[in-house]
Amino acid sequence: MISERNTHRFMLVPAALLLILFIYLPVLKGATMAFQSYNMFDLSNLHFNGFENFINVITNPDIRFLQILGNTLVWVVGSLALQFLLGFLLAMLMKDPFKGRGLYSGLVFYAWALSGFAIGLTWAWLFNGQFGLVNDIFIRSGILKEPVGFLSSPRLAMISVIIANVWYGIPFFGIMLLAALQSVPGELYEAATIDGAGRFHQLFSVTIPYIRPTIISTTLLRTMWIINFPDIIYAMTNGGPVNRTNILATQMINKIFKEYDYGQGAAIGVIIMVLLFAYASFYLKMSSRKEGDV
Amino acid sequence: MAKMNKVFMLGLIFCVAGFSLFAGGQQDAAGDGAVSLTFFETMTSPGRTATIQGIIDDYKAANPGAEINLISPPYEQADNKLTLMLTSNQDLDVVEVRDHTIKQFVNNGKLMDLSGYLKDWDEAGDLLPLANSAARTVDNTPYLIPQFFFVKALFVRTDILKQYGYDTMPATMEEMYEMAIAISGENAAQFGFGFRGKGSSFKISDVMILSDLDNIDPANVYKTSDGKFSFNNDVAREAVANYVDLFRNAVPSDGINWGFNEQVNAFISGTTPFLIQDPDTVALVNEQLGEENYTVIPIPVGKSGRSYLDYGFAGLGIPSYTKKADEAWDFISYMTGAEKNAEFCKAYGPLPIHGASYASDPYFSSGVYKAWETTMSDTDTYSFIKYPLDSPKYPGWAQVQEQYMQSLLIGEITVDEAIAKWSGYWEY
Numbered sequence: 197m198i199s200e201r202n203t204h205r206f207m208l209v210p211a212a213l214l215l216i217l218f219i220y221l222p223v224l225k226g227a228t229m230a231f232q233s234y235n236m237f238d239l240s241n242l243h244f245n246g247f248e249n250f251i252n253v254i255t256n257p258d259i260r261f262l263q264i265l266g267n268t269l270v271w272v273v274g275s276l277a278l279q280f281l282l283g284f285l286l287a288m289l290m291k292d293p294f295k296g297r298g299l300y301s302g303l304v305f306y307a308w309a310l311s312g313f314a315i316g317l318t319w320a321w322l323f324n325g326q327f328g329l330v331n332d333i334f335i336r337s338g339i340l341k342e343p344v345g346f347l348s349s350p351r352l353a354m355i356s357v358i359i360a361n362v363w364y365g366i367p368f369f370g371i372m373l374l375a376a377l378q379s380v381p382g383e384l385y386e387a388a389t390i391d392g393a394g395r396f397h398q399l400f401s402v403t404i405p406y407i408r409p410t411i412i413s414t415t416l417l418r419t420m421w422i423i424n425f426p427d428i429i430y431a432m433t434n435g436g437p438v439n440r441t442n443i444l445a446t447q448m449i450n451k452i453f454k455e456y457d458y459g460q461g462a463a464i465g466v467i468i469m470v471l472l473f474a475y476a477s478f479y480l481k482m483s484s485r486k487e488g489d490v
Numbered sequence: 491m492a493k494m495n496k497v498f499m500l501g502l503i504f505c506v507a508g509f510s511l512f513a514g515g516q517q518d519a520a521g522d523g524a525v526s527l528t529f530f531e532t533m534t535s536p537g538r539t540a541t542i543q544g545i546i547d548d549y550k551a552a553n554p555g556a557e558i559n560l561i562s563p564p565y566e567q568a569d570n571k572l573t574l575m576l577t578s579n580q581d582l583d584v585v586e587v588r589d590h591t592i593k594q595f596v597n598n599g600k601l602m603d604l605s606g607y608l609k610d611w612d613e614a615g616d617l618l619p620l621a622n623s624a625a626r627t628v629d630n631t632p633y634l635i636p637q638f639f640f641v642k643a644l645f646v647r648t649d650i651l652k653q654y655g656y657d658t659m660p661a662t663m664e665e666m667y668e669m670a671i672a673i674s675g676e677n678a679a680q681f682g683f684g685f686r687g688k689g690s691s692f693k694i695s696d697v698m699i700l701s702d703l704d705n706i707d708p709a710n711v712y713k714t715s716d717g718k719f720s721f722n723n724d725v726a727r728e729a730v731a732n733y734v735d736l737f738r739n740a741v742p743s744d745g746i747n748w749g750f751n752e753q754v755n756a757f758i759s760g761t762t763p764f765l766i767q768d769p770d771t772v773a774l775v776n777e778q779l780g781e782e783n784y785t786v787i788p789i790p791v792g793k794s795g796r797s798y799l800d801y802g803f804a805g806l807g808i809p810s811y812t813k814k815a816d817e818a819w820d821f822i823s824y825m826t827g828a829e830k831n832a833e834f835c836k837a838y839g840p841l842p843i844h845g846a847s848y849a850s851d852p853y854f855s856s857g858v859y860k861a862w863e864t865t866m867s868d869t870d871t872y873s874f875i876k877y878p879l880d881s882p883k884y885p886g887w888a889q890v891q892e893q894y895m896q897s898l899l900i901g902e903i904t905v906d907e908a909i910a911k912w913s914g915y916w917e918y
Contacts, residue, residue: 236573237882238597258890258915313566324752325744326679326761342678345744348687350900353747434688435889437746438896453570455885456594 229462236456249463268443278362283369308367316431319360376410525817526557527583532568541837576600583818587807601633602808607819621843624803634805635826638840640768643861647763649783670740684753684765685745692891701792702729711875719918721909770839786858798875
């Protein structure tokens, strides 16, 4: 018995080593950089500088941290809500077998395989104020009289990048929720029908409660993904116009890739991790509490 | 049985640990007698990489046994990847250095001083003054040999202008503004100027704005000769206001989000007949538009009677830690020699670095390239200036300039406020 337990522990050691080497050490290194004056422009000046990177990121008037934070919130909430709702709708439509479903699902879920940057470039052209397909359709159908610069408008730029991100993320929810929906036992629907429940009531009394764990885990994962996903914004607007679409992740990219300031870039990364950790803790706590009540 | 399990597990652990330790190991050099170099390209594009590979193949044909491994990361990540590889002293022998990365590489001791090689190079004497200046960007020391120059010029859709009754080219920036504004709005899809709203937009906007000043410091375009910030005077203030006026009257509102793709596409489609761009745009425009529908002229002069032009460049350097410096130099001198340099520049589009290329090759002094031949030779009218590439603030300037310029263009802040923000950034 004792030797059996030891064997299990030995089995875990290689995986633990790999995790430590390839995930935790890099994260630790990154977090350490956040407290260093670590700028590739001149590494001879490398030194620990306490919280200076964080103070600079938050208070530098050229960075507009509060605006970036607000943008990040809008980007995440807007993208997540629409991705989830449309993904759920898609999953509901796909749940019942129909002719050609396999082919259709392949086509629909294809977006999932595309590079975020490539998607951003494509949508940048779709929304282009002079040549874009969106303007062409709106003008031909009479909705617009003259072209709109969607990506250059302070009011419309964030909506535009969210639309692109929603298009990209629907397949994720579609796939996950479809799998969850297919696992709901048919007997539950039969019982509900016998009790006189209509479709709407069945949705909220049977379907959603049953797939609740999947909803919780996928929305949590997706939130983390969206907040760390600068590709589409970068390709479409570069964070503009006037920082209207600059989020924490795009600002982090700017710091590292354009300014070579790994210290401040890492500080933004740490801020993102702290926000996500707080969010995940709160989210899971609220979720488990509700579950307990039920 | 238990003992056997333990031994097996310990063996597995050591294997995993060993694998991890060697995961980052470097590849062994080629065998004795054969030269093997690693060449890192940063301004990657499919056509460009193919051209470089062609030159490498020619070099290998002329040097049997030589091997050159070309690393071509995606353009967006290349500078960062090179930074990381140099910082960790990874095996590199020839590196492509950008004008905006050379300072950091020198700061970190990663580039070799090429003075010794340059002294003995029989083609060194034919390098353009601009090439010598570019090579010595940092500390007046040649850490690289430039491969080419990007110098801005004005691309003009002659066929479009003719439709609106213009038979002559604008000689001054003021005339260009007037023409661009005049033809805009004649029909819903017609505008005048191919704006650059994002992605180092200052390299076009500042060329246009600062051409009104007659006392720009050639060593730093953001200083006047009395050491003050270039924009902090009445002439510049008015020039910025004129630039905003051009945006509002001759550019689609979408222009604020235009990068290279959008502005070139607008030129080719005829939406905007004026485009300020680099010579590598020529091949693209020829392919999609045809040579008969457009021309290229030097940047029109400002109220100062001059244009102040940046010369973007990239060059080849040798990592300071390489053990194959002589072999690396042999390849660099081959690739940047007049013959291969001209070949490279014809295929890729930018301007060559040797005087001989302009003197003996009609390609670089006639047709649309005459604009650049004029720019290079008329030093009274076209002044080459430098950006403060050696300042640690330079890397962050693009974002700062862009956000306040965009804010100004959409009317959120005034000209004075924008200038104050920029001045505050540089602290001049």
